[in-house]
Amino acid sequence: MSYRRFDVSVLRIEQLSAAFRRLTLVSPDLAEVAWAGVDQRVKLVLPAPPEAGDPVDGDWFEWWRALPDELRPPMRTYTLAAHRPEAGEVDIDFAVHGDSGPLSSFALRADVGDRIFLVAPGTDAPPEAGVAWRPGTASNLLCIGDETALPAIRNILRGLSADQSCDVLVEVPDPSDRLPLVTSARLRLDWVVRPAGTPVGSRAEEFLFGAAASPDSPGEPDPELWLEATGSGAERYAWVAGEVAWVNRLRKRLAPAGYGRGNAAFMGYWRAGHPARG
Ligand SMILES: Cc1cc2nc3c(=O)[nH]c(=O)nc-3n(C[C@H](O)[C@H](O)[C@H](O)COP(=O)(O)OP(=O)(O)OC[C@H]3O[C@@H](n4cnc5c(N)ncnc54)[C@H](O)[C@@H]3O)c2cc1C
Numbered sequence: 138m139s140y141r142r143f144d145v146s147v148l149r150i151e152q153l154s155a156a157f158r159r160l161t162l163v164s165p166d167l168a169e170v171a172w173a174g175v176d177q178r179v180k181l182v183l184p185a186p187p188e189a190g191d192p193v194d195g196d197w198f199e200w201w202r203a204l205p206d207e208l209r210p211p212m213r214t215y216t217l218a219a220h221r222p223e224a225g226e227v228d229i230d231f232a233v234h235g236d237s238g239p240l241s242s243f244a245l246r247a248d249v250g251d252r253i254f255l256v257a258p259g260t261d262a263p264p265e266a267g268v269a270w271r272p273g274t275a276s277n278l279l280c281i282g283d284e285t286a287l288p289a290i291r292n293i294l295r296g297l298s299a300d301q302s303c304d305v306l307v308e309v310p311d312p313s314d315r316l317p318l319v320t321s322a323r324l325r326l327d328w329v330v331r332p333a334g335t336p337v338g339s340r341a342e343e344f345l346f347g348a349a350a351s352p353d354s355p356g357e358p359d360p361e362l363w364l365e366a367t368g369s370g371a372e373r374y375a376w377v378a379g380e381v382a383w384v385n386r387l388r389k390r391l392a393p394a395g396y397g398r399g400n401a402a403f404m405g406y407w408r409a410g411h412p413a414r415g
Pocket residue numbers: 178211213214215216217230231232233234237238239240241242284285286288289405406407408409410411412413414
């Protein structure tokens with residue numbers, strides 16, 4: 138089975154900025170995580186209450202899915218920010234949003250030694266497991282994201298080479314969240330800081346297009362959005378991730394510029410007003 142559940146505990150906690158809190162998770166088994174870098178996604182699962190029992194014979198996902206709602210522990214998706222196999226450690230960088238979600242709350246209140254489960258590709262997984270970044274041979278790259286996409290953008294940039302160029306736009310809630318980014322590529326980097334109370338993404342849209350598009354009709358939840366590039370051999374490639382309604386608007390607004398199914402990935406990382414489905 139390529140995805141495995143790792144029983145890990147919190148080793149270190151570091152407040153990187155106003156929003157970002159890094160938890161370093163540890164277990165000797167973490168040497169068996171397949172680390173692909175870029176935007177590789179993993180799941181974090183909070184411990185189940187004792188009444189839920191334990192998965193028998195390893196198929197934790199079937200066990201988790203079959204639990205009644207009141208016993209099923211929250212599961213959320215995060216980016217593997219770093220992996221140090223020799224130390225049995227991974228880092229997860231949480232863009233903390235208070236106590237409004239169970240995983241944000243966990244990150245905010247975690248103590249060293251707290252236990253959680255990490256679901257990640259094992260070393261028998263295919264190299265592309267959990268990776269949406271697929272630029273093919275494109276050398277003109279575009280990355281746009283909000284704070285939840287910053288850990289992925291940071292790892293994507295780190296892997297680029299000097300013969301690539303990348304335009305990056307990141308919207309964050311606080312000036313201190315403009316974390317250092319390192320790359321060998323020719324980089325044009327723009328940060329947009331979102332004033333408190335401003336809808337997510339609107340400042341980035343103003344930056345890109347001069348004005349934010351009108352929000353979708355209130356009361357109608359946005360559908361989940363997960364479009365990976367199908368591959369086109371195009372010279373340009375775009376990767377866009379963040380709040381789903383915003384990413385959907387960007388998808389429509391970037392189409393006239395030549396970004397579509399072949400050469401662009403548009404991914405809803407979270408939904409304003411709705412808990413993630415896990
Ligand atoms: C592939 C992928 C990679 C991701 N990587 C990261 C990562 O590295 N770091 C990271 O912080 N997040 C990341 N996310 C986003 C994260 O999974 C969501 O923000 C998730 O909803 C957080 O779970 P929660 O339990 O805190 O809140 P939920 O229970 O899911 O939501 C509760 C409430 O909080 C709101 N909410 C959720 N997230 C935010 C937010 N960021 N800001 C403001 N309000 C919010 C929801 O709209 C809802 O109203 C990633 C998501 C995906 C799909």
